[in-house]
Amino acid sequence: MDNPSSTREGNLSGLGAEGITRRKFLAAAAGSATAGLLAQNSSIEAAAPIAGSDPAALRLAIDGGSPVRATELRANFPGPHYYDNEERREVLEVLEGRSPFRWYGIGPAGKSPNKCNLFEKELATRQGTKYCVAVTSGSAALITAVAALEAGPGDEVILPAWTWYSCYNAIVAAGATPVFAEIDDSMNLDPSDIERHITPRTKVIMVVHIMGEPADMDPILAIARRHRLKVLEDCAQSMGATYKGRPVGSLGDCGIYSFQLCKTISAGEGGALLTNDPHVFERAARVHDLGLLRDPHAAALGQTPGKEEMRMVVGWQFRMNEFTGGVLRAQLRKLDRIVADFRDRGKRVAEGIRHLPGIQLRKSTDPDGALRSSVYIRTGGLAERDRLISALAAENIPAGPMEGSVILPLAPHIERKEPPEANWPSFAAPEERDLQYGAGCCPRTIDIWNRYAGVTMDPTYSEQDVADIIAAIRKVYPAVVKGG
Numbered sequence: 001m002d003n004p005s006s007t008r009e010g011n012l013s014g015l016g017a018e019g020i021t022r023r024k025f026l027a028a029a030a031g032s033a034t035a036g037l038l039a040q041n042s043s044i045e046a047a048a049p050i051a052g053s054d055p056a057a058l059r060l061a062i063d064g065g066s067p068v069r070a071t072e073l074r075a076n077f078p079g080p081h082y083y084d085n086e087e088r089r090e091v092l093e094v095l096e097g098r099s100p101f102r103w104y105g106i107g108p109a110g111k112s113p114n115k116c117n118l119f120e121k122e123l124a125t126r127q128g129t130k131y132c133v134a135v136t137s138g139s140a141a142l143i144t145a146v147a148a149l150e151a152g153p154g155d156e157v158i159l160p161a162w163t164w165y166s167c168y169n170a171i172v173a174a175g176a177t178p179v180f181a182e183i184d185d186s187m188n189l190d191p192s193d194i195e196r197h198i199t200p201r202t203k204v205i206m207v208v209h210i211m212g213e214p215a216d217m218d219p220i221l222a223i224a225r226r227h228r229l230k231v232l233e234d235c236a237q238s239m240g241a242t243y244k245g246r247p248v249g250s251l252g253d254c255g256i257y258s259f260q261l262c263k264t265i266s267a268g269e270g271g272a273l274l275t276n277d278p279h280v281f282e283r284a285a286r287v288h289d290l291g292l293l294r295d296p297h298a299a300a301l302g303q304t305p306g307k308e309e310m311r312m313v314v315g316w317q318f319r320m321n322e323f324t325g326g327v328l329r330a331q332l333r334k335l336d337r338i339v340a341d342f343r344d345r346g347k348r349v350a351e352g353i354r355h356l357p358g359i360q361l362r363k364s365t366d367p368d369g370a371l372r373s374s375v376y377i378r379t380g381g382l383a384e385r386d387r388l389i390s391a392l393a394a395e396n397i398p399a400g401p402m403e404g405s406v407i408l409p410l411a412p413h414i415e416r417k418e419p420p421e422a423n424w425p426s427f428a429a430p431e432e433r434d435l436q437y438g439a440g441c442c443p444r445t446i447d448i449w450n451r452y453a454g455v456t457m458d459p460t461y462s463e464q465d466v467a468d469i470i471a472a473i474r475k476v477y478p479a480v481v482k483g484g
Contacts, residue, residue, distance in 0.1 A: 058475075060391055060394065060395075060475065060476060060479055060480075061391075061394035061395050061396075062390055062391045062394035067394060067395045067396045068395040068396065068397065068468050068471045068472040068475060069395065069396035069397065069468045069472075070396070071396060072396045072398065073396060073397055073398065073465060073468065073469070074458075075398075075456045075457070075458040075461075076458050076460060077261055077262050077266065078262075078263075078264055078265075078266075078338055078342070078373075078458070078459050078460075079259070079261075079263060079264065079265045079266030079267075079331055079338070080261070080266055081459075081460055082331070082334050082337070082338060086330035086333065086334075087326075087327050087330040087331070089330075090115065090326030090327055090329055090330050091323055091326055091327060093115075093326065094113075094115060094322045094323050094326050096111075097110050097111030097112075097113070098110035098111070099111050099112065099113040099322055100113075100321055100322050100323060101113060101321065101322065102115070102116040102117070102134075102319060102320060102321060102322055102325065103294055103319075113322045115322040115323075115325035115326040115329060116134050116319075116320050116321075116322060116324075116325035117296050117325075118325070118329060119132075119134055119320075119325045119326075119328050119329050119332070120132040120133065120134050120272070122329060122332055123257075123272055123274070123328075123332060124274060126247075126332060126335070127247040127249055127250050127255075127274055128246060128247055128250045129249075129250050129255075129274040129275060129276050130275070130276045130278075130281070131274065131275050131276070131277075131278070131281035131300060132272055132273070132274050133272065133273045133281065133284045133285050133288055133297070134270070134271075134272050134320040134324075134325060134328075135270070135271045135272060135273065135288050135318040135319070135320055136269060136270065136271065136318045136319070136320060136324075137258065137260065137269050137270065137271045137318075138166060138234075138236040138256060138257065138258025138259075138260060138263075138271040139166040139169065139170070139258075139271070140271050140288070140316070140318035141256035141257065141258065141271035141272060141273045141318075142166050142167060142169075142170035142232075142234065142256055143169075143170045143173050143174070143287075143316070143318075144256075144273055144284050144287045144288045144316075144318060145170070145232050145254050145256050145273050145284065146170045146171060146173070146174045146176065146204070146232070147174055147283065147284075147287045148254060148273070148275075148280045148281075148283040148284035148287055149203070149204050149230045149232060149253060149254065149280065150203075150283070151171070151174050151176040151203045151204050151230075152174050152175050152176055152425075153175035153176065153425035153426075153428075154176075154201060154425070154429070155174075155176045155177070155201055155202075155203035155204070156176065156177045156178075156179045156199060156201045156202045156203060157171045157176050157177070157178055157179065157202075157203060157204045157205075157206055157232075158179045158180075158181050158194060158197050158198070158202060158204070158205045158206065159171070159178055159179070159180065159181070159189070159205075159206040159208070159408075160180070160181060160182075160183050160188065160189040160190075160206075160207075160208055160210075160445075161180040161181065161182060161183060161407055161408060161409050161441065161442035161445040162183045162187060162210065162402070162405050162406075162407055162408075162442075162445050162448075162449065163208040163210065163234070163405050163406075163408065164208075164236075164404070164405045164406065165406065165408070165411075166236075167206055167208060167234060167408075168408050168414060171206070171426070172419070172420065172424070172426045173420075175424070175425040175426055176203065176204075176426060177201070177426050177427065177432045177435070178408075178426075179197050179202070179435065180197075180408065180409050180437065180441050180442055181193045181194055181197050182442055182444045182445050183210075183444070183445050183448060184363065184444075184448075185362065185363035185378070185448060186210075186213055186215065186216065186362065186363040186364065186365055187210045187211065187213060187362060187376075187402060187448065187452075188207070188208065188209065188210050188213060188214075188215035188216065188365075189205075189207055189208065189215055189220065190444075191216050191219035191220050191223065192219075193444075194220065194223050195223060195227075198223075198227055198229070199431075201431075202227070202229060203229065203230065204229060204230045204231070204232055205220060205223070205224055205229055205230070205231050205232070206232045206234060207220055207231060207232065207233050207234065207252065208233075208234040208236075208237075208405075209233065209234065209235050209237065209238035209241060209248045210237055210238070210404070210405060211237050211238070211373060211374050211402075211403075211404050211405075212237060212238050212241055212342070212370055212371030212372060212373035212374060213238065213241070213362065213364060213365070213370050213371070214238065214241050214242065214243040214248050214365055214366050214369055214370065215233075215243075215248075215365065216365040217243050217244075217251050217252075217365075218244075221251065221252070224252075230252075230253045231251075231252030231253050232252060232253065232254055232255070232256070233248060233249050233251065233252045233254070233255035233256070234255075234256055235248045235249040235255050235256060235257050236256065236257060236258035236260075236263065236271075237258075237263070237373075237404055238264075238371055239257050239258075239259075239263055239264035239265060239335070239371075240264045240335055240336075240338065240339035240342075240371055241339075241369055241370055241371045242366065242368075242369035243365070243366050243369055244366060244369065245369070249274050250274065250276075253275065253277055253280060254273055254274065254275035254277070254280050254284070255273070255274050255275070256271060256272065256273050256274075257271060257272045257274075258270070258271050259271060259272075259324075259328055259331070264335065264338055264339065264342075264371065264373075265328065265331035265332060265334070265335055265338065266331065267323075267324045267327035267328050267331065268324075268327075269324065270320060270324045270328055271318075273288075278301055279310075281297075281300070281301065282297070282301060282310050283310070283313065285297040286310070286312065286313050286315050287313060287314075287315045287316065287318075288315065288316065288318040288319065289315055289316075289317070289318070289319055290315045290316070290317060291312040291313045291314055291315035292312070292315070293310070338459055339371060341459030341460065342371050342372050342373050342457055342459045343370075343371070343372045344459075345372070345457045345458070345459060345461050345466055346370075346371075346372025346373065346374070346375060346457045347372055348466050348470075349375045349455070349457070349466060349469050349470055349473075350372075350375060352466075352467075352469075352470035352473075352474070353375075353377075353470060353473045353474060353477070356473070356474065356477050356478065357478070358481070359377060359477060359481075360377070360378040361375065361376065361377060361378070362375075362376035362377075362378070362452065362454075372457060373456070373457050374454045374455065374456050374457055375454060375455050375457065375469075376402070376452045376453065376454035377452065377453055377454065377473070377477065377481070378451050378452055379451050379452070379453060379480075379481050380451070380481065380482055381450055381451060382450040382451075384480065384481060384482065385401060385450060385451055385452065385453045387480050388453045388476065388477070388480045388481060389401065389453045391476040391479070391480050392453070392455070392472055392473070392476055395472040395475065395476060396468075396472075397455060397468065397469055397472040397473075398455070398456075399453050399454060399455050400453070400454060400456075401449060401452065401453060401454070402448075402449050402452050402454065403454070403456075407442060407445055407446060407449060409437040409438055409439070409441050409442050410438065410439060410442075410446075414437060415437045415438045417432075417433065417435075417437065455469055455473075
């Protein structure tokens with residue numbers, strides 16, 4: 001699921017609120033912060049409410065008081081912020097070897113390529129799966145995954161109403177039909193809303209782990225087993241998160257990741273598909289590369305090159321290049337550090353505000369496994385949410401509504417079921433044309449979007465930055481939020 005923010009540039013203006021993109025949200029968030037893990041207690045103590053001081057400091061800045069910070073806080077995209085000589089060395093090795101193409105080099109004048117092959121092996125090992133296919137983007141990974149799971153014309157794929165366009169697009173590209181289910185307060189697919197959407201045409205449940213929070217996989221997997229459905233995990237926004245000790249992306253039939261600029265680790269673009277199923281792996285390997293099965297992938301399957309068991313299929317050209325593979329190898333070695341930095345900051349903010357009377361944070365199915373890349377607070381509704389966002393911004397702590405995705409059924413071209421071209425199979429049958437899209441199919445998702453305000457975390461925030469976030473929320477929340 002690629003979003004040039006998250007993740008992404010999701011325009012939410014279809015909800016009647018001012019349109020916002022993650023890029024604007026993060027860019028509005030402000031300057032480089034100091035790196036390093038810092039003690040939890042010190043930041044919480046530093047954020048203690050001001051007592052016996054200037055009354056202007058107690059008055060909300062939006063009402064003319066003094067802001068918590070003198071300058072606006074800025075969040076940075078995580079992966080590139082950790083670039084150093086490791087990424088440089090990987091890129092230089094590709095340049096010096098004159099081997100930018102993953103399958104072969106230029107002969108005696110260069111060296112044999114190996115970055116993508118090694119990245120696939122290292123990522124599969126890190127995520128606890130047998131197989132990996134590296135591709136050009138998260139969107140390419142989704143298209144490959146839907147095809148690898150053999151969803152096509154006449155099939156339906158259930159997905160959350162709140163996610164990114166890439167999820168919908170991948171389903172429609174396969175000729176299958178998207179069926180939207182509600183989200184819950186975790187902002188992920190609500191397991192209790194899945195079964196009412198299952199029909200004899202249902203083939204796949206697409207689970208999207210949104211904004212660093214793992215979806216509740218146990219009940220979803222149980223539903224899938226009961227109805228003999230495949231489960232596709234979109235982990236584009238949650239690389240590094242775990243569910244009950246297992247990496248997201250390793251629990252379903254296959255999982256995908258994105259390495260676009262805003263993701264946990266990044267090479268600017270890139271994606272990957274992981275699976276434990278050899279059939280899904282071979283289909284994915286072929287679909288991503290013109291229908292071919294290259295020698296390294298055949299070897300991973302224990303097949304003799306040239307004597308493959310599966311016939312050639314129609315495929316695309318989603319091959320990762322060696323520069324991308326090299327940068328991602330270096331980034332992957334830093335994943336644990338980036339995740340630890342995110343969790344440290346996010347947990348300290350949550351701990352610093354959890355005793356505020358009546359506060360309700362975003363639901364978490366696995367607090368220890370969540371990435372903690374954002375902190376979201378539930379409010380009483382749209383007006384109160386927007387007041388909280390404005391009040392935090394006045395304290396120089398930028399906040400925003402749920403971001404990184406869109407409520408897809410409200411997008412005009414989706415609500416109208418506009419196909420890529422005439423007679424496209426996704427909406428050709430009467431039962432497909434009769435599916436309810438628009439606000440009527442996801443009222444709870446809309447209500448949840450209207451209620452939550454959040455602050456994006458930066459894994460390099462300093463102790464003072466964390467303390468300022470806590471202090472601003474402690475100052476603003478009691479004055480603004482009356483009930484969620």
